[in-house]
Amino acid sequence: MRLAKLVGKVLVVVLLGGFLGATLVRFAPGFGIDEEELDIRLSDQSIRALRQMDAPKSNVVVFYLSYLRKMIGGDLGTSRTLERPVSRLLAERFPETLKSVGSGLALGWILGLSLAVAVVQSRAWYLNWLASFVVGVLLCLPAAVLALLFVVERVPARLLLSLVVFPKVFRYAQNLLERCAALPHVITARAKGLGNVRVMLWHILPPALPQLAALVGVSVSLAFAASIPMEALCDLPGIGQLAWKAALGRDVELLVNLTMIVALVTLLANSAGDLAGGVFQAGAP
Amino acid sequence: MKPARLIAIAILVLISAGCLLANLLAPAPYAHQFRDLTDAAPSHQHLLGTDDLGRDRFSRLLYGTRVSLLLAPAAALLASLLAGLIGGTAGFLGGRVERAVMAGTDLFLSLPWLFLLITVRALLPLNVSPVVSVMVTFALLGCLGWAGAARVICAGARSFSQSDFVLLARASGSSGFRLLWRHFLPNLKPVLFAQFWISVPVFILAEANLGILGLGVAEPLPSWGSMLRELESLSSLSAQPWQFAPLIVFVVVVTSFHLVLTRQELPA
Numbered sequence: 001m002r003l004a005k006l007v008g009k010v011l012v013v014v015l016l017g018g019f020l021g022a023t024l025v026r027f028a029p030g031f032g033i034d035e036e037e038l039d040i041r042l043s044d045q046s047i048r049a050l051r052q053m054d055a056p057k058s059n060v061v062v063f064y065l066s067y068l069r070k071m072i073g074g075d076l077g078t079s080r081t082l083e084r085p086v087s088r089l090l091a092e093r094f095p096e097t098l099k100s101v102g103s104g105l106a107l108g109w110i111l112g113l114s115l116a117v118a119v120v121q122s123r124a125w126y127l128n129w130l131a132s133f134v135v136g137v138l139l140c141l142p143a144a145v146l147a148l149l150f151v152v153e154r155v156p157a158r159l160l161l162s163l164v165v166f167p168k169v170f171r172y173a174q175n176l177l178e179r180c181a182a183l184p185h186v187i188t189a190r191a192k193g194l195g196n197v198r199v200m201l202w203h204i205l206p207p208a209l210p211q212l213a214a215l216v217g218v219s220v221s222l223a224f225a226a227s228i229p230m231e232a233l234c235d236l237p238g239i240g241q242l243a244w245k246a247a248l249g250r251d252v253e254l255l256v257n258l259t260m261i262v263a264l265v266t267l268l269a270n271s272a273g274d275l276a277g278g279v280f281q282a283g284a285p
Numbered sequence: 286m287k288p289a290r291l292i293a294i295a296i297l298v299l300i301s302a303g304c305l306l307a308n309l310l311a312p313a314p315y316a317h318q319f320r321d322l323t324d325a326a327p328s329h330q331h332l333l334g335t336d337d338l339g340r341d342r343f344s345r346l347l348y349g350t351r352v353s354l355l356l357a358p359a360a361a362l363l364a365s366l367l368a369g370l371i372g373g374t375a376g377f378l379g380g381r382v383e384r385a386v387m388a389g390t391d392l393f394l395s396l397p398w399l400f401l402l403i404t405v406r407a408l409l410p411l412n413v414s415p416v417v418s419v420m421v422t423f424a425l426l427g428c429l430g431w432a433g434a435a436r437v438i439c440a441g442a443r444s445f446s447q448s449d450f451v452l453l454a455r456a457s458g459s460s461g462f463r464l465l466w467r468h469f470l471p472n473l474k475p476v477l478f479a480q481f482w483i484s485v486p487v488f489i490l491a492e493a494n495l496g497i498l499g500l501g502v503a504e505p506l507p508s509w510g511s512m513l514r515e516l517e518s519l520s521s522l523s524a525q526p527w528q529f530a531p532l533i534v535f536v537v538v539v540t541s542f543h544l545v546l547t548r549q550e551l552p553a
Contacts, residue, residue: 013392020392140539142490144497145532148516225399229494233517247403247500255407259400267395 006271010264017263018071021256022064076257081249086257089242094261097238100230101223104161108219111162112169113212120177120204121196131174135167144229157234164226165219172215173208180204210277217270224262293544300538304351311344316505326527333530336515340505346531349507353489354538356423361484363427365434369477372435376442377465387439393432402429402491406500415506422501426488434480441476445469479546486542493535509535 070077076086119128146160180186186203194203227240235241239258246254303310312330313319319331319339327334333342375386402425409421445451445468454468489509495501496510497517504511512531519528 013395016392136540140536142493144494145513152519221397225397228399229498232498243400244498247407250407252407255404259404262397262400263395266397
């Protein structure tokens with residue numbers, strides 16, 4: 001039931017988002033202008049006939065339905081600036097971004113979570129202060145500045161996404177674990193003489209897991225957003241770079257498709273996080 | 286008040302005053318080119334040296350800080366007002382209206398922020414005058430940044446609608462608008478204020494990202510985004526350390542906003 005609800009929600013959001021995107025494309029400057037109209041050999045009548053051929057497209061709903069029909073058939077249109085099918089561009093570039101986002105998320109989560117566990121476990125003021133300082137500085141740096149610094153110092157660009165994800169994960173996880181560490185059953189467990197590792201693994205982490213799972217979707221969205229400056233400035237051929245090029249070339253059709261696909265991935269990650277949270281909650285004592 | 290917050294407020298006041306007095310403090314207009322002194326090192330005449338077009342970096346930093354520090358709060362104000370209107374009305378009316386509005390907000394939140402921002406920015410003209418580009422950039426940030434705040438405000442308004450004082454007001458015959466104006470809005474003020482403070486550093490960071498990608502404020506008008514873009518020309522981090530002045534000011538200001546914010550968040 002819960003799964004069906006989530007699938008329904010994703011479907012509705014994608015359809016509505018698609019309609020929003022189609023409306024943006026329909027009202028984008030230059031929509032419906034055919035370069036054939038610039039041919040000076042064509043008479044006014046021919047130009048009118050050309051425009052009449054495109055007339056059905058001017059209705060947003062008709063345009064959206066034809067857009068959906070084509071999308072189901074795997075045709076996402078053609079990029080105006082790169083003059084290539086959008087589906088092919090996505091097939092070429094999406095794996096690159098997925099690789100960056102995947103490794104960035106994995107490293108960011110490992111760093112953030114392990115540092116949060118270390119700070120909560122040790123309760124050492126200097127570690128807390130140092131971690132807060134590093135996280136505070138990272139939170140104040142735009143992803144694009146980090147990308148520029150990475151280029152200057154020739155640091156592998158893929159590490160950047162982990163530096164974007166890490167501070168958010170750390171801050172959230174630290175607050176959550178500190179709250180869980182103050183729960184009465186944890187105090188009782190400590191009083192009974194249980195070891196630190198056992199208290200953390202059996203009594204602090206389990207109640208925190210459902211809320212940590214909810215952060216997965218947010219971190220995916222964050223990593224995809226940071227992939228734009230990273231790929232644009234570090235010259236990585238992913239969809240972030242594609243989005244940047246499309247924005248500079250005002251290729252709205254390509255941009256809308258990219259936004260929709262990233263929104264779909266984010267939604268799926270959010271839904272997976274919700275489901276995982278539900279499972280953890282059900283399994284909690 | 287904690288000393289860190291006091292220091293943060295003092296820094297913000299000092300930097301704001303400095304950039305508001307840019308006309309008096311800047312040694313040269315931000316677009317003036319010293320063509321014999323391109324890429325110059327710091328000197329008495331040019332405290333932070335000059336850029337590759339020979340423009341005084343200190344003057345550009347003052348004017349750029351003014352642009353970002355004046356317009357990011359303006360964008361945050363717009364976003365907070367929109368969030369207050371949408372979230373407050375949804376929470377006040379409740380029921381189906383609230384569910385419909387929150388579903389719309391969810392849809393908006395599921396679209397990735399930076400992707401959406403550059404998509405809408407691409408719909409608008411890129412080759413416009415610098416002043417128009419500033420307005421477009423920050424208006425866009427304000428118009429697209431309301432969704433998260435609307436959720437918080439809606440939750441706040443919903444909790445008020447179930448509170449005793451609203452029940453008493455209803456029982457004493459308060460009408461819908463009076464209830465909204467006299468009882469909801471004054472109580473929502475701390476939440477709105479907190480959302481405003483949260484939005485300011487977010488918009489400053491977003492403008493910097495857009496500016497570095499060439500989609501923000503147009504040259505020659507300086508902003509933090511366009512000034513940070515200069516880091517692209519560095520060959521190494523130690524080559525021209527004075528080029529990091531805008532980055533340092535940027536980090537100090539955003540950190541100060543975060544430190545002030547914590548206190549403002551408390552009443553919410």
